[in-house]
Structures are given as structure tokens and as C-alpha cells.
Amino acid sequence: MRTTPEQRIRDLQHFGEEGGVVPVIDLAATATFLNPKDMEQTFLGEKEGCYLYSRHSNPTVNMFSQKMAALENTESALGVASGMAAIACTLEQLMSDGGEIVSSLTVYGGTYALFKNIFPKQNIKVNFVDVEDFSAIEQAITPRTKVLYAETISNPLLKLSNIKKLSEIAKKHKLTLVIDNTFAPCLITPADLGADIVIHSCTKFISGSSDMIAGVICASKEFIASLIDVNHGAVMLKGPVMDARIAHELYMRLDHLPVRMKAHSVAAQFLADSFLKNNIPVIYPGLKTHAQHADYQNAINTGYGFGGMMAIELESAEKAMHLAQALQNEKFGLYAVSLGFSRTLMTVPAITTSSEITADDQQKMKLSKGLLRLSIGYTGNESVMLERFLKIYKNI
Ligand SMILES: *Cc1c(COP(=O)(O)O)cnc(C)c1O
Numbered sequence: 001m002r003t004t005p006e007q008r009i010r011d012l013q014h015f016g017e018e019g020g021v022v023p024v025i026d027l028a029a030t031a032t033f034l035n036p037k038d039m040e041q042t043f044l045g046e047k048e049g050c051y052l053y054s055r056h057s058n059p060t061v062n063m064f065s066q067k068m069a070a071l072e073n074t075e076s077a078l079g080v081a082s083g084m085a086a087i088a089c090t091l092e093q094l095m096s097d098g099g100e101i102v103s104s105l106t107v108y109g110g111t112y113a114l115f116k117n118i119f120p121k122q123n124i125k126v127n128f129v130d131v132e133d134f135s136a137i138e139q140a141i142t143p144r145t146k147v148l149y150a151e152t153i154s155n156p157l158l159k160l161s162n163i164k165k166l167s168e169i170a171k172k173h174k175l176t177l178v179i180d181n182t183f184a185p186c187l188i189t190p191a192d193l194g195a196d197i198v199i200h201s202c203t204k205f206i207s208g209s210s211d212m213i214a215g216v217i218c219a220s221k222e223f224i225a226s227l228i229d230v231n232h233g234a235v236m237l238k239g240p241v242m243d244a245r246i247a248h249e250l251y252m253r254l255d256h257l258p259v260r261m262k263a264h265s266v267a268a269q270f271l272a273d274s275f276l277k278n279n280i281p282v283i284y285p286g287l288k289t290h291a292q293h294a295d296y297q298n299a300i301n302t303g304y305g306f307g308g309m310m311a312i313e314l315e316s317a318e319k320a321m322h323l324a325q326a327l328q329n330e331k332f333g334l335y336a337v338s339l340g341f342s343r344t345l346m347t348v349p350a351i352t353t354s355s356e357i358t359a360d361d362q363q364k365m366k367l368s369k370g371l372l373r374l375s376i377g378y379t380g381n382e383s384v385m386l387e388r389f390l391k392i393y394k395n396i
Contacts, residue, residue, distance in 0.1 A: 004301060005186045006258040008070040014063050025248040026059040043230060055241050056228055064247040067254050072198045072218040073191045078227055078235060079216050079247050083182060083201025084110055085240035086215035090197055091147065093227055093234040094176055098123030100145040104131035106154035106365045109356040131161050141173050148175045152190055153183040156311055156349040156373040158283055160292045160299060167194025186261040187304045202250055204340030208260050214246050263378035265305020270382045272310055278390060281313040309339065314370035320348045324372060326392045332385060339375035347373050
């Protein structure tokens with residue numbers, strides 16, 4: 001039987017020092033060596049397995065990282081300070097002597113701004129393409145291209161990337177396929193579909209409580225080791241490391257991530273079905289009306305549903321903001337950026353979370369000004385939530 005993300009997380013066990021059922025938090029910034037020779041060899045990269053200094057590696061961060069590697073079915077992983085740190089360090093490590101990246105145009109606003117405004121100054125050129133247009137991808141690849149970059153489920157339009165096909169293209173041109181799986185932990189395992197490196201903003205579903213900023217890079221042992229190399233590692237030398245306290249929190253929360261993902265999906269599916277019945281223009285991958293419903297069914301791990309993200313088309317940004325405000329007053333959800341919280345969060349991406357994307361590019365990716373993005377929470381009775389929504393929606 002194929003292993004599931006849930007089972008892989010479950011089967012990884014760490015104990016506390018005195019046999020506790022949870023591991024301890026190892027806060028030490030530095031570690032003693034009984035033999036000074038071992039320290040010298042650790043610096044020379046001749047000795048493995050010694051803890052040196054917490055910017056290099058930390059036992060608690062390593063435990064969280066192992067659990068993320070289990071979730072994403074990769075050889076290794078590394079927890080870092082934020083999702084942006086995961087993206088920036090991964091790409092800087094891969095592009096250390098410059099070159100080109102072919103990236104999906106529909107990426108997170110911060111990623112888009114990093115690619116468009118900062119990377120060119122570091123001799124890294126990014127060519128943005130429609131990730132569904134495979135011939136456009138092939139055409140954008142040059143001899144200098146090293147990386148193909150996309151998000152599993154695009155933000156905010158919820159288009160599914162064909163990771164299998166992207167992986168074929170990447171292999172053919174010897175590129176590294178990097179996938180941001182922030183929207184779909186448990187639901188989709190990009191490494192199973194051919195991704196080389198999978199990154200997450202753990203600030204979202206993996207935390208689940210909107211109370212911390214964190215990220216992770218899941219990849220081969222070799223790539224993770226390169227990130228913490230004392231002479232060339234992007235994480236080691238730029239320093240956006242994960243704190244041991246955060247790592248411990250997230251380590252514990254990973255046990256209930258599968259349960260939370262299912263709960264998000266159940267609530268979102270109920271609302272999406274009901275919205276459709278009420279002729280509300282809703283975009284949700286779990287609906288037969290979604291253009292890629294069948295593709296989703298092929299790509300997702302069964303049992304987790306279609307996720308917690310949803311969008312509703314309104315005529316204008318003003319109307320979308322007005323609806324969101326009224327819904328907030330009715331205690332349907334909160335008007336706030338981010339996603340993956342236990343409660344429903346709402347934003348109008350075109351003027352907020354995707355505002356870094358130029359008007360021209362927004363048009364190219366067909367992002368309309370009036371799109372309301374919802375990250376559906378699982379708290380509260382779903383029928384009550386629906387009633388509140390319909391009452392407000394009918395009156396705007
Ligand atoms: C939030 C987000 C990021 C950035 O993560 P931070 O933890 O805020 O740095 C990257 N990608 C996606 C898809 C996101 O939603």
C-alpha cells in the first residue's frame with residue numbers, strides 16, 4: 001500500500017530525554033566538544049553529526065525538519081524563519097552564479113516582487129509564463145535557465161499546476177523543479193509527482209493558528225546540506241534560521257495537520273456546494289463546475305478533500321470590500337491577509353495580497369479586481385455560517 005502523508009508523520013517518533021512522549025526543546029545556541037579536534041574537523045566538513053552552533057543546526061529544528069520531510073516524502077528538509085526565507089534561500093543557493101528562472105506568472109505577491117525587483121540586481125533573470133502553456137514554458141527556457149518555479153495551487157485563482165508535466169519539461173532541460181506547496185499540505189505531495197524541491201510558508205496551514213512566521217525547504221540530503229555549508233550555505237550565511245521554540249510548536253502541530261486539512265475541506269465543500277445552488281459565482285476545486293476538477297481528482301491524495309481555499313467573483317473591488325466588511329460585522333470571518341487559520345479569513349487580492357503584481361500582469365493572469373479570496377475556517381456550525389453569508393450577500 002502507498003504510504004500516506006498522515007501515516008508517514010505518525011510513524012516518525014521522537015522521545016524526550018527521560019522517555020517523555022514529546023521531545024524536549026533544545027535551546028542551546030552553542031554546543032561543547034569533548035575533543036577540540038572534533039570541532040576542527042566539523043568546520044572542515046570532515047566530520048558529520050556534531051552540533052556546533054544553532055545557526056548551523058539545532059536538534060529541535062532537525063526534528064521538525066524530519067517530520068516535514070516525512071510529510072512531503074523527501075529525503076531531508078530544513079525549517080527556516082519564513083516562507084520568503086525558504087524561497088529566497090532555495091533560489092539563491094541554486095542560482096549562486098546567476099542565470100535564469102522560468103516561473104509561473106501566478107505566484108504569491110511577495111515571490112513576484114522578489115523575482116521582479118531584487119533578483120535582477122543579483123544577476124538572476126526571471127521569465128514569467130502561463131504555467132498551463134507548456135510550449136510557452138519551453139520557449140522561455142534558454143541555455144542559462146536553471147530552475148522551473150510554480151505553486152501547486154495558484155494564488156488566488158486556485159489553478160492547479162500540472163506538476164507531472166512540469167517535471168518532464170524540467171528533466172528534459174536539466175532544470176530543478178521548485179514547487180511552493182503552501183496551499184496544499186497533505187492534499188498534494190509534489191515530490192511524488194516529480195518536484196525536486198518543495199517549499200512551504202509554515203505561517204499558513206502548517207501553523208494553523210496565525211500566530212507565527214515560519215518556513216521550510218524539503219529536498220534531497222545533498223541540497224539541504226548545501227544550505228548549511230559553513231562556506232557557501234545561503235541559510236547558514238544569510239542567517240534566516242528557525243528558532244527552536246517555533247520548531248517545537250510546529251513539530252507538535254504537524255500531528256493534527258491532517259485532521260485540520262480535512263476539516264477545512266469539509267467546511268469549504270459545504271459552503272461551495274451551497275453557494276453554487278444559490279447562483280453565487282464561486283471558484284472551488286471541489287465543484288464539478290471547476291475547469292480542473294478532474295485534474296485535481298487525479299493529483300490529490302484521497303481523503304483530504306479539496307482544501308480550504310475558495311474565491312468569489314464580484315463586479316468590483318469596492319463591492320468585494322463592502323461584502324467582506326459586512327461579513328466581518330456578521331462574524332462570518334475576518335478581513336485579514338494570510339490563510340490556513342482555524343477561522344475564515346477574507347481578502348481582495350487584486351488590491352492587497354497580489355497588489356505587487358502589475359496591472360498588466362494581473363490582466364494576463366485573468367485576476368479580476370472584484371475577486372474575494374476566502375480561506376475557509378472550520379470553527380462554528382457550517383449551517384449557521386451559510387445562513388449568515390446568504391443574509392449579507394442578498395443585501396449587498
Ligand atoms: C504567505 C506565502 C508565502 C510567504 O510566506 P511567509 O511565511 O509570509 O514569508 C509564500 N508563498 C505563498 C503561496 C504564501 O501564501
